[in-house]
Amino acid sequence: MTGFFAALGFLTRIPAPAFATGDAQGDLARAAPWLPVVGALVGAYVALALTLGAFAGPWIAALAGILTWVIITGALHLDGLADVADGLGAAHGDTQRFLEVARDSHLGSFGAVALVLQIAAKLILLAALAGRAGPHMLHLAPALILIAAWARWLPLALASAMPPLAGGMASRLAAGIRTPIVIVEAMALAALSAWLAPVLLAALPLAAGHALYWRARLGGITGDCHGASIEIMESLLLLALLLR
Template sequence: MNLRTFVYALQFLTRIPAPALSKFDPDDLSRSAVWFPVIGLIVGALVALGVWAGGHVSPWVGALAGLILWVGVTGALHLDGLGDVADGLGASHRDPERFLEVLRDPHVGAFGVIAMTLQIAAKLVLLAEVPSSNGWALAALLLIPAWARWGTQVWSLAVPPLAKGSGERFSWQIRKPVVAAQGLILATVSAWAAPALLTALIVVPLVAIYWKARLGGITGDCLGASVEITETLLLFFFVVAIALAA
């Protein structure tokens, strides 16, 4: 862990201004993975800030502000992956080669547009259900992006790469003990602040099982799509827990 890998993680996962790196080392992507949950916390903090600030007007304004920050700070990186994967799955019919062929197409198809639209709508509706005046609820929003980005390391270790690219390079230097320690920390904090988010320990492995069964491998776009789906599922479970506790 060093400042260079943190800066690379910040540049890769967000649009937050960061110092320029003098040169690119392909190993930097994998080395930076250790910082991904931390970057998730930063993303979550901005989402929580938007929900809290906009919530002074109305829950929907808060949800919209939080969503805009969520998409804006990430540059829609994972949302784009979701759209590409939706197009690929819609056209491939379980054929990995056809799936990869569709992913290489820069155009967005009907499946991709529908998937991204539903994803944005889902997050907007769910964020509107998070009480903006509840400090604990807002704090829990920090953990959701952190869990999802922790998941990228688990998926890369558990599922072989489907093709060369960022998804394949990402797994080069990920260390299992570090991933396990990060998961333990996130689980401990979640058990104290938002127990519903412990469902991440079920969701993340299920995502890995899905990619193994569906394609037999994973790509960078698959990782991005998995981040989006994991975030929405965790947000859903959190909102359900709030409703049940009311």
């Protein structure tokens, strides 16, 4: 279970046993196959918060859901989204310039706008879903669990489809990715989606679209790109669920 606990510690703020291996690359590599499983756990917490908040109304439900999403992940992926937005805004097609800006810990205007829009998008989508579900909030839980799982399967697919741009999280993650495992996990998520929420099969073409975008724009992938992709995938799947 070392890989699972490494993934839990990496992706969430849920307390997990500490493994002082001194091998950061090995820990993240072992965590790779477990990312969708931890994603499902994140989705379960969000679904619970949304269900409890619905007793006070759809907007309170949405607020409870987005707060849980941010707190349980430690805003990890939002940080990646902000860094990518700043990098893309300043790079003007220069990959090296993108890497320099994305590594800067300061938040720029592009990153700030991206954060506001992403949080607003999720808040509005969750409120709309809660309002539509009404007294049947529990029916949303399987879809929310699958959305979070699909979003964290996405880095595995991206890392198996293109090289990391530089040393860091992306390269450490790629070391633990095995294409057969990525395919099996995709098949499992697709089967569950076909049964519980068929519209979420849109995750497969959306993953291909992410891969094509990063390959065309940067020629590779970084850890920040993975975080940004997770956030965008979650919002797009929430939208797909709403438009079902």
